Amino acid sequence: MVTIKDVARIAGVSTSTVSIVINGKAKERKVAAKTCQKVLDTIKALDYKPNLIARRLQNAEEYRPTIALFWPLDFRTYYLTRLLLGMQNEARRLNFSCEIVVSTFESGKIQAEFDSKLASKYDAAIIGAAAPDDLKFLDSLDTTLPIVLFNRYLENYSTVMSDHQTGAAQIAGLFKANGHQRVAVFNSIYPESILSIRSQAFIQACRAINIEIDDSFIYSADNSYPGGAASASQFLGKENRPTAIYCDSELLALGAAYVFHQSGVRIPADIELAAFGLAESAITEYSIPPITIAYVPTEDMAQAGMNIIYNHLQNQSSEVAHLVFKPELIQRESCRLKPE
Amino acid sequence: MVTIKDVARIAGVSTSTVSIVINGKAKERKVAAKTCQKVLDTIKALDYKPNLIARRLQNAEEYRPTIALFWPLDFRTYYLTRLLLGMQNEARRLNFSCEIVVSTFESGKIQAEFDSKLASKYDAAIIGAAAPDDLKFLDSLDTTLPIVLFNRYLENYSTVMSDHQTGAAQIAGLFKANGHQRVAVFNSIYPESILSIRSQAFIQACRAINIEIDDSFIYSADNSYPGGAASASQFLGKENRPTAIYCDSELLALGAAYVFHQSGVRIPADIELAAFGLAESAITEYSIPPITIAYVPTEDMAQAGMNIIYNHLQNQSSEVAHLVFKPELIQRESCRLKPE
DNA sequence: CTGAAAGCGCTTACAG
DNA sequence: CTGAAAGCGCTTACAG
Numbered sequence: 198m199v200t201i202k203d204v205a206r207i208a209g210v211s212t213s214t215v216s217i218v219i220n221g222k223a224k225e226r227k228v229a230a231k232t233c234q235k236v237l238d239t240i241k242a243l244d245y246k247p248n249l250i251a252r253r254l255q256n257a258e259e260y261r262p263t264i265a266l267f268w269p270l271d272f273r274t275y276y277l278t279r280l281l282l283g284m285q286n287e288a289r290r291l292n293f294s295c296e297i298v299v300s301t302f303e304s305g306k307i308q309a310e311f312d313s314k315l316a317s318k319y320d321a322a323i324i325g326a327a328a329p330d331d332l333k334f335l336d337s338l339d340t341t342l343p344i345v346l347f348n349r350y351l352e353n354y355s356t357v358m359s360d361h362q363t364g365a366a367q368i369a370g371l372f373k374a375n376g377h378q379r380v381a382v383f384n385s386i387y388p389e390s391i392l393s394i395r396s397q398a399f400i401q402a403c404r405a406i407n408i409e410i411d412d413s414f415i416y417s418a419d420n421s422y423p424g425g426a427a428s429a430s431q432f433l434g435k436e437n438r439p440t441a442i443y444c445d446s447e448l449l450a451l452g453a454a455y456v457f458h459q460s461g462v463r464i465p466a467d468i469e470l471a472a473f474g475l476a477e478s479a480i481t482e483y484s485i486p487p488i489t490i491a492y493v494p495t496e497d498m499a500q501a502g503m504n505i506i507y508n509h510l511q512n513q514s515s516e517v518a519h520l521v522f523k524p525e526l527i528q529r530e531s532c533r534l535k536p537e
Numbered sequence: 538m539v540t541i542k543d544v545a546r547i548a549g550v551s552t553s554t555v556s557i558v559i560n561g562k563a564k565e566r567k568v569a570a571k572t573c574q575k576v577l578d579t580i581k582a583l584d585y586k587p588n589l590i591a592r593r594l595q596n597a598e599e600y601r602p603t604i605a606l607f608w609p610l611d612f613r614t615y616y617l618t619r620l621l622l623g624m625q626n627e628a629r630r631l632n633f634s635c636e637i638v639v640s641t642f643e644s645g646k647i648q649a650e651f652d653s654k655l656a657s658k659y660d661a662a663i664i665g666a667a668a669p670d671d672l673k674f675l676d677s678l679d680t681t682l683p684i685v686l687f688n689r690y691l692e693n694y695s696t697v698m699s700d701h702q703t704g705a706a707q708i709a710g711l712f713k714a715n716g717h718q719r720v721a722v723f724n725s726i727y728p729e730s731i732l733s734i735r736s737q738a739f740i741q742a743c744r745a746i747n748i749e750i751d752d753s754f755i756y757s758a759d760n761s762y763p764g765g766a767a768s769a770s771q772f773l774g775k776e777n778r779p780t781a782i783y784c785d786s787e788l789l790a791l792g793a794a795y796v797f798h799q800s801g802v803r804i805p806a807d808i809e810l811a812a813f814g815l816a817e818s819a820i821t822e823y824s825i826p827p828i829t830i831a832y833v834p835t836e837d838m839a840q841a842g843m844n845i846i847y848n849h850l851q852n853q854s855s856e857v858a859h860l861v862f863k864p865e866l867i868q869r870e871s872c873r874l875k876p877e
Numbered sequence: 878c879t880g881a882a883a884g885c886g887c888t889t890a891c892a893g
Numbered sequence: 894c895t896g897a898a899a900g901c902g903c904t905t906a907c908a909g
Contacts, residue, residue, distance in 0.1 A: 198600075200902055211880040216904055221681060227878055246850070248600060249660060251902035253590045254885045260538075260588060263638075278618045285641055296638050298603075301625055320589060341561065422819040455823040479762040483795040485825040510586070540886055551896040556888055567894055591886035594901045 283499025364491035364524035385420035425452025623839025704831035725760035765792025
């Protein structure tokens with residue numbers, strides 16, 4: 198690494214002069230034109246780049262904590278915005294001046310990011326969508342860094358979770374009340390797992406109230422519009438179909454709704470449909486038809502995560518918090534509770 | 538600010554000892570239990586927090602440049618993810634190890650963020666959706682920080698723009714070819730401007746080929762599903778309506794499609810519709826009906842922005858780049874070129 | 878106009 | 894087990 202000293206030495210001036218030139222104060226401080234040029238040339242020749250860390254050390258008063266938002270590479274980025282929004286809203290509300298860094302990691306390999314002295318890089322972290330291997334690693338980790346897990350549980354870390362069980366039970370209950378006895382599952386493939394935690398919760402909720410889930414009507418696909426469309430096509434290819442469909446996310450539901458519409462299958466007349474809603478509510482509110490969702494308050498959860506971090510950082514309190522948010526069932530045309 | 542020296546002095550030990558304790562190496566370095574406790578107590582009493590900047594200065598080798606993505610608070614966050622994705626993809630492709638900080642600013646007041654010695658905070662910045670006042674400020678700024686403007690133009694900064702004119706002309710041309718003589722405009726309200734740059738370009742494109750745009754059929758609304766729905770409702774309330782609608786974004790188009798569907802107005806049979814597509818293409822590909830869009834390659838643009846920054850940072854080349862991306866007209870059911 | 882010196886808040890050999 | 898000293902790469906009074 199070439200430093201300001203190298204530049205000074207080679208240009209034959211002092212580091213002060215180099216510093217002045219670098220900072221564009223040459224005019225102001227009346228550095229001689231040729232001195233200035235000499236420095237500039239040397240900088241170019243050596244390909245010198247100032248080290249911002251060192252520079253920043255000067256005005257130590259202005260220190261803003263850096264919060265990392267860890268996000269797996271191969272995960273749906275659809276909700277990332279909402280997380281960021283929530284975090285930023287909360288920071289603003291608290292008048293908490295911080296930097297938010299978005300840091301990606303390969304799912305299951307978060308360890309790689311922690312190797313390089315993470316503790317000295319960030320003041321705190323929110324980790325979204327950790328895979329089982331990531332959790333294993335984190336669990337084994339002994340760090341004082343305030344970390345909040347998003348939608349994952351470890352005892353020793355603060356966690357902010359949506360209550361999948363409740364959301365799943367709401368949907369299952371609605372299906373039951375509407376008289377459905379067999380239900381299909383449109384699952385979204387997460388890295389490293391066949392059934393998402395939400396799908397698992399849903400299937401369990403169904404079993405508990407005697408709704409039949411036939412394994413051959415569980416479809417797994419990428420958590421996307423095309424994924425939902427693909428599942429719907431496969432579904433339509435089968436005989437003796439269930440009368441309602443659970444979708445692991447609204448993207449799957451929207452992709453499926455498209456295919457059903459193409460095929461003349463009417464929602465909800467021919468088949469009813471409900472989904473977990475992870476993105477903004479409007480996306481399923483203005484779809485055709487509007488989709489019933491168990492609405493997960495992603496943004497509120499992110500705010501809560503930020504709040505936890507703020508408290509850790511402010512109060513040096515290293516107490517771990519476990520927050521749970523209940524999804525809200527929003528009934529819309531795709532599956533509405535039948536009267537009587 | 539309380540420093541490690543304060544802790545050392547008050548605890549009656551050396552800074553080395555404090556440092557060891559802080560870094561959890563007390564065991565390893567065999568610090569006496571009571572010394573350790575004394576330090577810990579003092580840290581708590583003084584509410585001491587290590588300064589990460591100073592800490593980071595140690596392993597200077599590991600320096601990763603920090604790129605800021607500036608984003609106006611009140612702006613649609615819908616595309617933010619795509620920007621982030623594009624930036625991160627490019628960084629990965631280039632094997633460019635950097636931190637990406639998402640930094641929000643109040644539209645029109647980006648100045649506030651620059652006041653506090655921005656140059657010493659980030660190595661480079663991408664600025665999205667700058668308002669006129671922001672541009673004015675940036676133009677007056679004299680900085681060596683590599684900055685890329687996203688979808689805005691200033692001569693002295695690198696810019697990455699989508700070619701709105703071409704996109705607008707594509708849509709206008711399609712309308713013309715399909716025989717539309719009068720067209721409505723669903724505009725999205727940006728901060729500080731009545732007509733978005735895209736709407737302006739569209740209206741101009743129409744005038745150039747003698748398509749009539751009646752001022753009373755220009756609707757402005759929030760760039761959102763409800764915004765589009767509101768515009769559509771107003772539109773339906775009027776007599777003697779145009780036969781085609783331009784939407785400033787797909788969100789407006791989707792909101793409008795919903796209202797039309799509710800009202801029994803068929804797309805494209807009763808009215809044709811096309812929009813600028815800023816988010817992922819799938820969102821309009823799987824809508825009912827699928828919407829014709831001038832697809833803006835947001836992600837590619839973000840990659841290009843990152844690439845520019847990388848080059849600046851690597852080569853110390855301070856040359857300004859101006860890149861323009863042509864939108865691609867994707868014809869779908871909502872407005873397809875009629876044969877013959 | 879320019880340089881020597883002190884210092885930003887930490888960590889890390891090294892010595893004892 | 895613990896401390897004095899040097900140093901990370903810069904900037905900033907201050908002196909000349």
